[in-house]
Amino acid sequence: MLMAAAVPASAHVVSADADLQLAQTIAGSELTVVIRRTPAVPGPLYVDLVAYQPVREQTVGIAVNDSAGTVQLRRDRPGTYPLVLHVRDVGPHELRLTAASEVSVLPFTVRVPRPAPWEMVVYGGFGAAGVMLAAAMVAGARSRRGTALSLGGVGVIAMVVAATVAVVSPQLVTEVRDTGRPNAQAFLTVSPARPAAGEEFTVRFDLADGSTGQPVDDLAVHHAALVHLVITSQDGEFFQHLHPLRTDSGRVEARLTADRAGRYLAHAEFERTDAGGQLVSGAFEVSGPARQVPERAASWTFPAGRPVTIEVHTGTTGLQSWLEMAGHLIVRDQDGTYLGHGHEQMSSTSDGTVATHGPGLRFTVSFPRPGRYFAWVQYVRDFQITTAPHLIEVTS
Ligand SMILES: [Cu+2]
Structure with missing residues (x-):
């Protein structure tokens, strides 16, 4: 009886990590790679690919060390595609994701409770x-x-x-945290250097440590991705939220097609291990015929410089978790010097199931200065990502 009472509960045991989720925009498909917790090493490694609409008919390869498999994505069959690989050791690993001619190498760590x-x-x-x-x-x-x-x-x-x-x-469970890392310097390259509207091009960020100049290779997974990339046109009419592929040490890339000529902004959000989050940006030009910007009315008016709550009605229930959240709000000012990000968190009921979300989403954000802001609300239902654009008037 004494043993049962005094032996510490398993809560102290360093347990297997929760499922690791990594969003990836690859070969025109928005995917989330889910690496499930591993019960034993050596043993099976369960990987799920979650495909969002519109799903392209294509083969996606997934490999971890010498264990490899493929998943055949079916057109208009969104949802989960499971795959079982094999893992031999604990410690750092790389998952290699391939589709068409695109490759992404995603680092992860296998931890089995000991x-x-x-x-x-x-x-x-x-x-x-x-x-x-x-x-x-x-x-x-x-x-x-x-x-x-x-x-x-x-x-x-x-x-x-x-x-x-x-x-x-x-008191014996100590955690060594290395904090205060220098910022990563980001260099934006667009190829071709001046893409044309309607043609696919590549946006690349090279991240270098601000102190050593070496490629930044310690990106932490935050909000289910290594890097969140937001590409917007200066006029606010074009918006894409992508999850670039890690193509090399300190290098991430995404392919996309712009629909209009003009100036574009690329904002990348990431976090280094044991350091704070960072937002970096760059601008580029897209050539082609100009397009008219329709006159829009502001959806909301708020005062500057204090937290405000935005309530969005999606008109639907049963919203799915995407990037670990029920809803996302991305806000940009007119010239693109400010990019904000708000979330509606997923909540769980007492029996552990995810509560039904929708139709309302609530976001608390603040706007630093008066002016016009573009806002994009994103949520997922039936594996379909919906992006709803809004205009916000911010007064002094
Ligand atoms: Cu993202």
């Missing part, structure tokens, strides 16, 4: 105590007083050690 050293002491101590005390009782019953006393004594010592370690164990 007892910590202090747990060995606790379990070992209680185990030894049990054996010694039992032996002492047997010796006592046979009237070997000296032997019984010394066995009992060792048993008591073992129990004291185990109980002490069990009590102080929370």
Whole structure:
């Protein structure tokens, strides 16, 4: 009974990570790669590809080390495509995602729960105590007083050690955090350098450590992606939220097609391991005939410089989690120097199922200065990403 009460609960055990989700925009498809928690190593590695509409008919290759497989995406069959790979070791791995001529290499770490050293002491101590005390009782019953006393004594010592370690164990779990990393410097390249409207082109960010100048290779997964890339036209009429492929150390790329000529802005949001989030940006020009910008009325009017809550009615329930959220709000000012991001979180009911979301989404954001802002609300239902554009008037 004492053992059952005193042995620390499994809450202290460094458990297997939760599912790892990585959004990727590859060969014209918006996917989320889900690496499921691994129960044992060596053992199966369960990978799900979640495809969002419109799904392109294509083969997607997934490989981890020498274990590889393919998934055949079916046109207009959005949803989950499962695949089972094999993993041999714990530690850092790379998942290689291929589709058409595009490749992305995604680092991840396999962690399988293993007892910590202090747990060995606790379990070992209680185990030894049990054996010694039992032996002492047997010796006592046979009237070997000296032997019984010394066995009992060792048993008591073992129990004291185990109980002490069990009590102080929370302080033994230390976490070393390396904070205060320098910013990443971002260099934007667009190829061709001046793309034409209606033609596919590549947007690339090369990220270099601000101190060493080396490629930044410690991007952390945040909001289910290594990098969130927002491409907007200066006039606010074009918007794409992409998840660029990691094509090299410190390099991410996305392919897209612009629908109008003019100036465009690329904003990339990412986080380095054990460092804060960062937003970097660049601008480029798209050639082609000019298009008229329709006159739009503001959806909302807010004061500048204080938090405001925006309520959006999607007109639908059953919203799905996308990038770990029920809804996303991306806000940009007119010249593109400000880009904001708000979320509606997914909530769970007490029985662990995800609560039904929609039709309303609420976002709390603030606008630094008066002026006109473009806003895009994004949510997912039936694996269809909906983007609703809005105009916001911000007063002083
Ligand atoms: Cu994103």
